[in-house]
Amino acid sequence: MTKTPKENTAKADEEIPPINRIIREVAIDSFNEFTGANATIKPVAKKDDFVYDFLMTIILTHCDSFDSMFKAHFSVATAMKITCQATGLEPDELTEEESIDFIKEYTNMFAGHFVGDLAQRGIRADISIPVTTSGFDEVVFTDIFYNDEYRDYWVLSFGDCGITITTNTKVKDTSVFADLEKEVLRKKKQPITFL
Amino acid sequence: MAKKETKHKYVALIADDSSTARRMLTKELENFDFEVIEAENGQAAWNAILKMPTCDLIISDFNMPQMNGLEFLKNVKNTPKLKDIPCFILSTVGAEAEGVLAIAKKLGVMAWLTKPVQAEQIEILVRKIKE
Numbered sequence: 001m002t003k004t005p006k007e008n009t010a011k012a013d014e015e016i017p018p019i020n021r022i023i024r025e026v027a028i029d030s031f032n033e034f035t036g037a038n039a040t041i042k043p044v045a046k047k048d049d050f051v052y053d054f055l056m057t058i059i060l061t062h063c064d065s066f067d068s069m070f071k072a073h074f075s076v077a078t079a080m081k082i083t084c085q086a087t088g089l090e091p092d093e094l095t096e097e098e099s100i101d102f103i104k105e106y107t108n109m110f111a112g113h114f115v116g117d118l119a120q121r122g123i124r125a126d127i128s129i130p131v132t133t134s135g136f137d138e139v140v141f142t143d144i145f146y147n148d149e150y151r152d153y154w155v156l157s158f159g160d161c162g163i164t165i166t167t168n169t170k171v172k173d174t175s176v177f178a179d180l181e182k183e184v185l186r187k188k189k190q191p192i193t194f195l
Numbered sequence: 196m197a198k199k200e201t202k203h204k205y206v207a208l209i210a211d212d213s214s215t216a217r218r219m220l221t222k223e224l225e226n227f228d229f230e231v232i233e234a235e236n237g238q239a240a241w242n243a244i245l246k247m248p249t250c251d252l253i254i255s256d257f258n259m260p261q262m263n264g265l266e267f268l269k270n271v272k273n274t275p276k277l278k279d280i281p282c283f284i285l286s287t288v289g290a291e292a293e294g295v296l297a298i299a300k301k302l303g304v305m306a307w308l309t310k311p312v313q314a315e316q317i318e319i320l321v322r323k324i325k326e
Contacts, residue, residue: 034310034311083215087215087218097214098215099215101215102215105215105310108287109287111287112258112287112309112310113287115292116289118292124292124294125292127258127288129212129258129260190289192306192307192316192319193290193296193307194323195300195304195305
């Protein structure tokens with residue numbers, strides 16, 4: 001059987017377009033820094049399927065060259081596990097709302113760090129406020145590039161649970177690709193900037 | 196707005212639309228003898244500080260609904276009885292990426308903190324305002 005290059009198996013880094021690779025790297029680094037976990041990326045096995053995990057948080061990043069949407073699909077049980085691990089609190093010390101807010105704050109953290117990464121490449125970007133909704137089914141497609149849009153989906157995996165991440169990035173100016181190829185240094189534990 | 200009913204030496208106001216971020220920051224500040232007043236956005240923080248008899252520290256998130264952190268701190272700095280309160284901006288975006296850093300500096304914001312904030316950073320910040 002011939003392997004379709006567009007299949008999102010993500011076995012090798014070189015198969016992943018730079019914008020998707022950067023988003024993946026920033027998403028994992030942000031998650032591990034925020035939660036103290038050691039999460040990894042797990043490719044989604046099923047193709048052209050629904051992602052349905054009851055809750056979804058979405059955050060947008062906008063710049064002159066592209067618009068990007070980052071969505072995290074998760075369950076309350078997963079949110080509770082992550083929040084407990086990151087904060088050291090017991091499940092009975094947390095409300096469901098607080099744990100859902102924690103995932104929302106994670107997506108906010110991702111977007112902020114993504115903007116920082118882009119700034120180092122000379123790209124100025126802005127972010128939205130994250131929003132969480134429930135009952136949202138999303139169809140994911142195998143096509144990585146379709147209709148001027150880079151798509152990606154994968155599972156942010158840790159322990160026995162995971163968050164399904166889907167991203168859509170609509171490129172408006174392809175000259176941005178040169179900037180995305182630049183190497184940048186991602187700082188961990190950023191210092192306080194006294195003004 | 197939620198008020199913690201305990202006796203502390205200092206009072207801090209935290210503005211952040213994330214309840215978990217507020218909770219984590221409150222926990223850290225309480226270790227340094229702060230009573231913490233929490234607000235879920237800039238507007239709520241502005242309403243809160245006008246009613247507070249005293250405030251020794253303000254930490255405000257930047258990206259919030261209704262009124263962002265910089266708008267809130269602009270109000271604070273333009274109010275004579277509040278303008279000397281040490282103010283800090285907290286953001287998921289690093290200082291190098293925010294175009295508003297110059298505005299924050301002009302307003303008299305003391306420092307820019309990048310999330311996630313570490314306990315040792317809170318210690319530095321508290322030491323700074325106690326100097």
